[in-house]
Amino acid sequence: MKRRSVLGVAAPLVLAAATRAARAAPPATLATNTDHGFNSAGAFEIVAEFDDPGPSGVALTPGGRLFVGFPRHAVNHKGATLAELKDGTLHPYPDAATSLPSDRRPADRLVSVHGMTTDSRGRLWMIDDGKLAGLPLQPGAAKIVGIDPATDRIFASIVLTAPTLRPESHMNDLRVDLTHGAQGTVFVTDSSFGSTPALVVVDIATGRQRRVLAHHPSTQVEAGFMAVVEGRPLAFDPKHPAFVSGGADGVTLSPDSALLYYCPLTSRRLYGIPTAILADFTKTDEDLAQAVRDLGEKGVADGLATDPQGRIYTTNFEHDAIFRRNTDGTFDTIVRDPRVLSPDGIFVFGPHVYCTLGQWNRLAGFNGGHDLRAPPYYLIRCPIDAAVPVSSQPA
Template structure:
């Protein structure tokens, strides 16, 4: 009883003293964190919920048509690998024959749609990584596919072939630049299922293709890299992977397509290259390497996207967040919420950031054979300019 009464008297006194000290202190010039750890940052809408499989790529046309990719490299599911979201439901796109599993040759159907984008003419492009879980890559499966939403017809299908395509390639994401090449140039990130990442450049008109910067630090994983995923510190080990990892992965273009931004998944750095050089097949690796700009840290990002102002949005699976890199190189937290698990595909449309949440870090392969994912998987959106970003520093 005596001890309890002593503590009971000490606590109010301490609180009172703290209160007097706080009132006596001069006003703070900057507030580094306005939520004091009590709330999530930002607001988001749930656009769609998916039972199975988990979503990855997301692309939206200028008139608002929304397309989602469901790759088969982690789980060989029997649903559509590409679908249009209509009235809250998924419709295989551009047709059942192309999007659902079938006996067609891999070159004549969509096998495993991963990264997606639209070009400046509003056409849909995707990278078909061609991989079915537990199976080797088949010839013709990995390819770049373009579809014109105005007609729902395939306008391009460029099969990736050796030596551009390696047995352990993981063609992950892409962007299409219409300012270089007769019909444009596609830039693809091969994050690799093994240890051979690189950037891939493809001339859309001719199908000419090549790997570049396959040994440059800007495309590689960082040795002994550590990520904190759902509170667990995990160290990258290519022979025993315990979290989503890989080489060059995130990719986006500046609004004028003059600059390509990219980053390895197992890294915190952001890099850029002039597309005038990257699209020129006469330029060798040494010249490209000399033109790479290291833009510094941006956190652990999977997807990248650019808004019309040139600001870059990055997913971050360590913080369950979406960050924005401003034109001056500073960052804001656009969204942070414990439900934002494994933020993956990302795009910007009409003042909002759209992002798929596939819970990839909970796959059985990263968790001792136990699939820890809990459907539904989400497609969310949040405003590009929330009223008061968590990380803003008011004067």
């Protein structure tokens, strides 16, 4: 797999009021009719460039090992679906037999790794959405997988089954909470390739699983939604999709794992729910619905991530940007640049936030059968506490 190298995660988070205002940019110092939002803002480094396939999930272990996922649900590529990036090279992980295409049963290999994360013990977790482009889901393909970087061995593989798994499921992203359940609980967003999104809750010790909030507004696409992508106003049409869309997608935990934050992809709202309630299999969907809190606007977000201070980072494919929601409900721009195209997987590590740029909105399925993607695809990182200059000079 080709790669060109450019460079050789607190306090509990309180649910902020939905009416908090975003932080305004400083006033311009030069009288001009220039649109000051046109210029780039913030700094980023290109960690890696990928010729093909496009990256999605990204995660780093406490020791700094960096892993990238390359799903196959959009393009059924022949490369590794999970790889470790080290010494300027992508290495299939945990080994070639598991990560590369093969004749092994879907349950015994990685099929299409999408969302990725680490738990509070530093172990790597991923959602294998199990989907190959143009093919139906196979039994055993969609699963939650845990790998211990200390041994490079799979220690958990929980196959998702009906009725938790639906034929049109798109198991998108996940977070792992080790504070509930004998061995922890996994929360998964099913954004759905159809019109049936939901949250999925899985007990690690027993594999017990269920589908929740499948009809709640917090997991659903917004009717009449319109996105502006690369300057084009695009209305959501489930029968003729023109941009990346879906229900429950982005997900992240508060630093103490007490709260789960999540959002539909085709929406600008952010939602939160206590994990103690969500992880309790005795609670009904009505109980869960009463516990959901609408936390207000956050823009169009694909990936979500949290830093140790409880601040939430959101990707935004309308503005080629990464924003940060502060604990008081205000927002900052971390980076905005035309090269930050279709920001997807996001992960906070030390003083940086890492993000993959897969150019998903340029896929043929959204552009009349024409694949408009232009490799390389990027993995970038941005400093999370650097001042973001707002240019007042003409472009």
